[in-house]
Amino acid sequence: VADADIVPDADELEVMFKYGLTVRQLRWRRSKIAEKKEKFPQEYPEDDINCFLATTNTVFPVAVLQAMVREATPPREVAGPLSRWKPAHPAHRYVIGADPAEGIKGGDPSCAQVLDAMTGEKVAILHGYIGVQDFGRRIADVAREYNDALIVPERNNHGHALILTLEGLGARNLYRHREEHGAPGRPGFPTTQASKMHLVAQLRAALEGGDVKEPDKETLRELIEFQVDASNRYGAPEGRHDDRVMAFMLAVQGRL
Numbered sequence: 264v265a266d267a268d269i270v271p272d273a274d275e276l277e278v279m280f281k282y283g284l285t286v287r288q289l290r291w292r293r294s295k296i297a298e299k300k301e302k303f304p305q306e307y308p309e310d311d312i313n314c315f316l317a318t319t320n321t322v323f324p325v326a327v328l329q330a331m332v333r334e335a336t337p338p339r340e341v342a343g344p345l346s347r348w349k350p351a352h353p354a355h356r357y358v359i360g361a362d363p364a365e366g367i368k369g370g371d372p373s374c375a376q377v378l379d380a381m382t383g384e385k386v387a388i389l390h391g392y393i394g395v396q397d398f399g400r401r402i403a404d405v406a407r408e409y410n411d412a413l414i415v416p417e418r419n420n421h422g423h424a425l426i427l428t429l430e431g432l433g434a435r436n437l438y439r440h441r442e443e444h445g446a447p448g449r450p451g452f453p454t455t456q457a458s459k460m461h462l463v464a465q466l467r468a469a470l471e472g473g474d475v476k477e478p479d480k481e482t483l484r485e486l487i488e489f490q491v492d493a494s495n496r497y498g499a500p501e502g503r504h505d506d507r508v509m510a511f512m513l514a515v516q517g518r519l
Contacts, residue, residue, distance in 0.1 A: 269293075274333070322463055322497065323486050327470045335480040344391035345405065348478050349384070356380040357412035360513030361402055362506045363421040366394035373398045374506040376482070377409055378514040383475040385514075388482070390507065395421050399428030411436050415517035417509065418451030426450050438517050452513055459497050462512040469515055482507040 269286050271279060279289060321328070338346035351357065358380045364371040370392070377387035387409070389401055402425075406412040415438040416425050429437060430450070442448040452458070469475045477483055485507045491497050499505035 321487050322489055322491050323467055324471050325487070327473075328483055328487050331477050332480060332483050334478070335483060336478045338388075338479075344393060345387065345389050345401070346479075347387045349379075349386040351386075351409045352379070353410070355382075355410065357386070357406075357409035358514050358517035359402060359406055359409070359412045359414045360510040360515070360517060361398075361414060361416040361425065362509040362513065363395050363398055363416065363425040364392075364506065365421060366392050366398065368392045371504060372506050374510040375402050375405065376507065376510040376514045377405060377412065378475070378511075378518055380413070380518045383469065383518065385475070385477050385479060385482070385511070388479060388507070388510075395424045396428050399425050399432065403429060403432045403434050406434060406436065413438055413517050415513040416451045417513060418449070418453045422451050452516060454509075456496065460495070462509075462516060463497055465519060466512045466515050475515060477511070479507075482511060486511075 269290055271286075271289060275289060275292075278292075336348070338348050340347045356379075358378050359375050360378070361375040362373065364373045366373060372391055373389075373393045373395075375389040375398070376385060377389075378384065379386050387405065389398075389405060393401065402414060402416075406414055413436045414429060414434055416422050416429065418426065418440070426437070437450040438452065439450050440448055440452055454462075466475075477486070485499065485503075485505055488499055488503055489497065489505055489508050490500060499508075
């Protein structure tokens with residue numbers, strides 16, 4: 264195909280303007296996409312998100328995540344560690360997945376993801392180095408704001424302190440995990456290697472089926488980086504974080 268016959272589509276125009284590509288370079292890019300198909304972003308990363316695909320195999324569907332990155336939007340409102348994309352709809356139900364941490368800079372951040380249970384759309388995120396008790400108070404406030412949202416905290420480690428804080432604040436809608444015989448048990452989701460595999464499979468199916476919408480570029484970055492090692496352990500690469508992913512998976516669990 265001659266250079267004069269190359270007509271860029273909207274996505275290609277964006278790439279051309281962003282990186283100053285010539286038509287000849289665009290033709291080369293098309294040929295590599297046709298050759299490599301879904302492996303193209305991994306072998307030829309074009310931005311700071313796709314570059315991680317060059318060193319790791321994400322466990323979530325790459326094409327779906329890339330499409331979400333292109334459609335990602337900044338939050339409409341940021342109030343400290345809380346970012347909102349949409350306010351609560353009076354007729355909708357919401358769910359909050361919460362991954363607590365100690366709250367010390369240099370450690371892991373705490374994260375709570377708020378999903379619209381009816382549409383699967385992420386509407387807000389609470390994220391930062393927040394101590395467990397303060398994190399619990401903030402989650403309780405967000406839950407009230409979003410129509411007494413169902414709260415799904417991780418039960419392990421700092422999760423015990425978070426659950427005690429939420430119970431002490433009178434949180435009215437705490438998730439209780441179904442135990443072996445199907446009866447609702449203690450509050451919170453018990454994270455084990457097996458249950459984490461279950462969470463990953465659920466989120467992967469929801470992404471592939473278009474059942475969830477994620478507008479947050481930083482959460483999408485963590486989803487792309489998220490990997491499985493030779494021992495079938497899931498998590499972020501060394502030196503990175505997966506708190507946004509964990510909170511998102513817990514929210515999807517609560518929605519289901």
